[in-house]
Amino acid sequence: MISKKLQDALNAQINAEMWSAYLYLSMSVEAESKGLKGFGNWFFIQFREEQDHARILMNYLLARGGQVLLAPIAEVRTSWGSQLAHEKKVTAMINNLYDMAVTEKDHATASMLKWFIDEQVEEEESATTIIDSLKLVSGDKMGVFMLDKELATRTYTQAAPL
Ligand code: MG
Numbered sequence: 001m002i003s004k005k006l007q008d009a010l011n012a013q014i015n016a017e018m019w020s021a022y023l024y025l026s027m028s029v030e031a032e033s034k035g036l037k038g039f040g041n042w043f044f045i046q047f048r049e050e051q052d053h054a055r056i057l058m059n060y061l062l063a064r065g066g067q068v069l070l071a072p073i074a075e076v077r078t079s080w081g082s083q084l085a086h087e088k089k090v091t092a093m094i095n096n097l098y099d100m101a102v103t104e105k106d107h108a109t110a111s112m113l114k115w116f117i118d119e120q121v122e123e124e125e126s127a128t129t130i131i132d133s134l135k136l137v138s139g140d141k142m143g144v145f146m147l148d149k150e151l152a153t154r155t156y157t158q159a160a161p162l
Helices: 004-033 037-063 083-103 107-136 141-151
Strands: none
Touching: 004 037, 004 083, 037 107, 037 141, 083 107, 107 141
């Protein structure tokens, strides 16, 4: 059985992952509205991945006999350009969860969270790559067009723990 404290923290993380999904959905819609279908595709896949993250945590809570509480998802007020700052915040939340699990000597939760720790390295890297690419092509329409074409090739793969 998982502790109440960790259960609450994991439920908060589920909500954060769903908010992340919402953030990327908003970025996807904004990109598509500008005619950037490749960016739209890339962010839409991210939207799906974030829902996978929430699902992994839900499955885990259920497996441990915990209770899943689905709190309201807050409105997305910022979208374009807030990706890296947001991922850094999520990384800090995951690290904090891991610290809590270690403090409680809840080895199963710590082990489950390791996947998320590794995943955040990738998330921050891909956010940085997109931001760097946009800086490189700054103002150049052909560059943005090519980047959009590249991002259009991303395909969805279900997260490994699922
Ligand atoms: Mg996530």
